[in-house]
Amino acid sequence: xxxxxxxxxxxxxxxxxxxxxxxxxxxxxxxxxxxxxxxxxxxxxxxxxxxxxxxxxxxxxxxxxxxxxxxxxxxxxxxxxxxxxxxxxxxxxxxxxxxxxxxxxxxxxxxxxxxxxxxxxxxxxxxxxxxxxxxxxxxxxxxxxxxxxxxxxxxxxxxxxxxxxxxxxxxxxxxxxxxxxxxxxxxxxxxxxxxxxxxxxxxxxxxxxxxxxxxxxxxxxxxxxxxxxxxxxxxxxxxxxxxxxxxxxxxxxxxxxxxxxxxxxxxxxxxxxxxxxxxxxxxxxxxxxxxxxxxxxxxxxxxxxxxxxxxxxxxxxxxxxxxxxxxxxxxxxxxx
Numbered sequence: 001x002x003x004x005x006x007x008x009x010x011x012x013x014x015x016x017x018x019x020x021x022x023x024x025x026x027x028x029x030x031x032x033x034x035x036x037x038x039x040x041x042x043x044x045x046x047x048x049x050x051x052x053x054x055x056x057x058x059x060x061x062x063x064x065x066x067x068x069x070x071x072x073x074x075x076x077x078x079x080x081x082x083x084x085x086x087x088x089x090x091x092x093x094x095x096x097x098x099x100x101x102x103x104x105x106x107x108x109x110x111x112x113x114x115x116x117x118x119x120x121x122x123x124x125x126x127x128x129x130x131x132x133x134x135x136x137x138x139x140x141x142x143x144x145x146x147x148x149x150x151x152x153x154x155x156x157x158x159x160x161x162x163x164x165x166x167x168x169x170x171x172x173x174x175x176x177x178x179x180x181x182x183x184x185x186x187x188x189x190x191x192x193x194x195x196x197x198x199x200x201x202x203x204x205x206x207x208x209x210x211x212x213x214x215x216x217x218x219x220x221x222x223x224x225x226x227x228x229x230x231x232x233x234x235x236x237x238x239x240x241x242x243x244x245x246x247x248x249x250x251x252x253x254x255x256x257x258x259x260x261x262x263x264x265x266x267x268x269x270x271x272x273x274x275x276x277x278x279x280x281x282x283x284x285x286x287x288x289x290x291x292x293x294x295x296x297x298x299x300x301x302x303x304x305x306x307x308x309x310x311x312x313x314x315x316x317x318x319x320x321x322x323x324x325x326x327x328x329x330x331x332x333x334x335x336x
Contacts, residue, residue: 047104047120048336051303053162055335056211059218059242060305061260061294063313064151066103066122068336071309072096073329081320085188087144092130095327099126102336105157116159124151128179128317145179149316153205163212169205172222174235176318196273197318201227201234216244224267230280233314233321234267236287252302262292264314268322290314290324296331305333 049055058065075081075095082089105120128146136142153172159165176199182188207220219241227234240262247255270284291312298307308330315325 047106047108049103050162051335054159054165055303056216056246057159057162057165057209058335059209059216059258059260060244060256060333061242061258061296061309062218062240063260063292063294063311064124066101066124067099067333068101069099069331069333070096071099071327071329071331073309073327076326076328077324081315081317081323081325082146084194085182085185087188088132091132091136093133095128095130095329097126097128099124101125103155114161116157116162118155118157118159120155120157122151122153122155125149126316145181147176147178147182147318149176149318150174155205163210165209167205167207167209167220169203169222171225172203172205173200174203175200176316176321178318182319195270197232197321198271198273199231199233199318199321201231203235214246214248216246218242228267229269229282229285230271232269232271232318234269236265236267238262238264240292246300249299254300255297256300256305256307257297258295260292260294264290264292266290266314298331303335305331305335307331307333 058067060067072094073096078089078092078095101122101124103120103122105118107119108117110116126149128148130144130146132142132144134142151172151174153169155167155169157165157167178189178197183191202225203222204225205220205222207218209216209218219239221237221239222235223237224234240260242258242260244256244258249255265287266289267285267287269282272278272281272283292314294309294311294313296307296309298305298309310328312324312326315321315323317325
């Protein structure tokens with residue numbers, strides 16, 4: 001009898017609590033919250049890249065990838081690239097080339113967990129600089145800026161099961177500029193004798209990236225659609241291939257190595273820009289195939305890669321647009 005009494009008392013005390021919980025679960029607030037969560041599941045929106053999966057769908061050594069990076073090292077043939085002017089390259093301590101880049105997809109959606117679609121914009125600016133010893137007496141102080149290279153594009157991405165990414169870029173704008181450090185120094189640039197240089201053109205681009213285990217394979221092509229016979233150089237057509245290899249070491253640390261190979265068929269124009277209103281009279285024009293080779297090895301720690309890199313390409317530095325650039329050094333890049 002005593003035990004039965006205890007059971008009845010327990011039920012009487014717990015019944016109001018149970019009733020209250022049931023009421024809370026069926027409350028208007030809970031119903032609204034549940035509806036909100038169920039609606040979110042139908043469309044997962046993320047305008048930025050998903051680090052966990054997307055880093056395997058981009059070429060680490062691709063020169064046009066929208067990853068911010070900082071390279072420093074030596075340009076082995078710098079005297080051939082800048083064979084006029086008193087640059088005093090023997091006094092240079094180091095060359096460095098920071099790149100600011102990002103991409104975002106304001107229109108992004110996912111279908112059935114396997115198909116992702118993104119429409120977005122990518123932007124990249126690369127700076128070319130060198131550092132001189134402290135107290136070096138130049139107009140520009142101890143750091144000389146040679147120029148900038150910029151690129152912006154509107155793209156469409158289709159990603160399948162986070163293993164395959166196809167990109168179509170209907171419009172990519174590329175331009176290069178010589179810096180004021182050179183143009184404003186009469187010891188480096190004689191505007192009465194030097195050719196005025198200007199580069200700006202647009203391209204269409206296609207690429208495909210595939211992740212297989214520890215490997216990323218990618219390739220693509222681009223061709224010019226504007227800029228002919230008025231830009232000092234126009235990349236008429238290019239085709240490229242690359243491979244990245246990541247070997248997991250511990251936690252978020254991996255050994256990373258890769259190779260990038262490309263052929264760039266360019267139109268090189270010498271243009272007379274002496275007077276305003278004369279348009280773009282071409283003095284000389286020719287087409288030439290330039291190779292682009294990049295190899296690297298290093299460590300990937302979460303989003304950041306620390307690597308040793310060698311690169312051989314037709315220079316992106318506008319002053320030396322007809323010359324090859326042969327450089328070796330260290331690079332730190334970040335995937336955002």
